[in-house]
Amino acid sequence: DIPVADEPKSTANLMPDAQIVTAVRHWTDRLFSFRVTRPASLRFRSGEFVMIGLPGEGGKPILRAYSIASPSWDDELEFYSIKVPDGPLTSRLQHIRPGDQIILRPKPVGTLVLDALLPGKRLWFLATGTGLAPFASLMRDPETFERYEQVVMMHTCREAGELDYGRELVGSLRHDPLLSEMFGEGFAERLLYYPTTTREQGARMGRITDNLTSGKVFADLGLPPMNPAEDRAMVCGSLAFNVDVKAVLEGFGLAEGANSEPREFVVEKAFVGEGI
Ligand code: FAD
Incomplete structure (x- = not known):
């Protein structure tokens, strides 16, 4: 028998502009970094930022600007984030785990190029x-x-x-x-x-x-x-x-x-x- 790999559960029911979290590392109680899958169509210049977020109440996404911390050649995207205790996004984003989805709008911009x-x-x-x-x-x-x-x-x-x-x-x-x-x-x-x-x-x-x-x-x-x-x-x-x-x-x-x-x-x- 040829073993057939299961579809990862996390690719089911993707939100629009969803990417999958692949790794999370907590550095302090106020800082963490994480990696997500990269949309095949996303081209960016090292130093640019994108809007990322999570779905909010009533379906409207909570989006914030984030610098891409990984270089333009990387297969995945890395982010380095603050944890604001009452922050609309980061109070929740800090709890993401591998396999979770985040929203990523693939429109990179920025002056640090x-x-x-x-x-x-x-x-x-x-x-x-x-x-x-x-x-x-x-x-x-x-x-x-x-x-x-x-x-x-x-x-x-x-x-x-x-x-x-x-x-x-x-x-x-x-x-x-x-x-x-x-x-x-x-x-x-x-x-x-x-x-x-x-x-x-x-x-x-x-x-x-x-x-x-x-x-x-x-x-x-x-x-x-x-x-x-x-x-x-x-x-x-x-x-x-x-x-x-x-x-x-x-x-x-x-x-x-x-x-x-x-x-x-x-x-x-x-x-x-x-x-x-
Ligand atoms: P918010 O309501 O956005 O912020 C709540 C409070 O926390 C505000 O008073 C704000 O001044 C303070 N705050 C927000 N972000 C930070 C921070 N990074 N360090 C210290 N204090 C902060 N944030 C990142 O963590 N990593 C990034 O790479 C990053 N890149 C950005 C690039 C640009 C161009 C801009 C404008 C912002 C960037 N931010 C980054 C900030 C990010 O957009 C959010 O503000 C942050 O994720 C907090 O979101 P929030 O909804 O939890 O709280």
């Missing part, structure tokens, strides 16, 4: 909290390293545990056999990582803006001060963070660009509102 920046030597990713997500995509895209000699990931959170998702990802990429094969043995030196905490005591502390303006990050990493000839940047955090970083970058002589007009840096909100 390589095409929105001029060529340069060094690319800085500046993120707080879940603002890391678009850079989790871009760091895993070999095109980032084809375009830039060095990539610096600065990530700031209140507590050390909130850095774990990014720390684990950077660690695995620096020793990724495929990337080493593509870019040579010295690849690990091309992806620099500068995590800091603002509340919990740790090896490196402080806000991204302070570490840039004081010059501490340049001294610690052995880099020249940021300058418009060599440096490009992408920013993703709370509205207040974005405003502060924009002023710092402009102070170094960098100008904001867009898809339609590439310049030295681009900015995107990690969420709407004050943050938690």
Whole structure:
């Protein structure tokens, strides 16, 4: 007898735009990541976001913007999410398990794309909290390293545990056999990582803006001060963070660009509102 595989139960009764959850990992009581199937028709540029959600009361879906954290070449899609205790979406989304369905509108958009920046030597990713997500995509895209000699990931959170998702990802990429094969043995030196905490005591502390303006990050990493000839940047955090970083970058002589007009840096909100 030839064994016949059962249809996975989860593909029955799919909602419109449904995708199936394939993996979930909880990082802290406020952060989790998950992977879902990728619609065959979905093309996106690493760094873009889509609308995802769950069905709400009365059938109207609750949808929110989410950066795709996986690179454009991946067979699945990964997301890195906050858990807002009373949040209409994340109070429920945090309970998803493999086999569950989520809604995913396959219309990717966003400003944090390589095409929105001029060529340069060094690319800085500046993120707080879940603002890391678009850079989790871009760091895993070999095109980032084809375009830039060095990539610096600065990530700031209140507590050390909130850095774990990014720390684990950077660690695995620096020793990724495929990337080493593509870019040579010295690849690990091309992806620099500068995590800091603002509340919990740790090896490196402080806000991204302070570490840039004081010059501490340049001294610690052995880099020249940021300058418009060599440096490009992408920013993703709370509205207040974005405003502060924009002023710092402009102070170094960098100008904001867009898809339609590439310049030295681009900015995107990690969420709407004050943050938690
Ligand atoms: P909401 O009603 O949306 O928010 C409730 C409160 O929580 C608000 O005060 C809000 O300021 C705060 N909040 C919302 N999201 C966050 C967050 N991520 N970090 C800290 N505080 C937050 N969220 C992600 O977790 N991962 C992403 O990759 C992501 N990408 C986004 C991309 C864009 C362009 C935008 C605009 C938002 C993005 N968000 C992301 C936020 C997301 O859209 C939702 O706000 C979040 O999922 C919470 O939904 P909710 O319905 O539970 O609560």
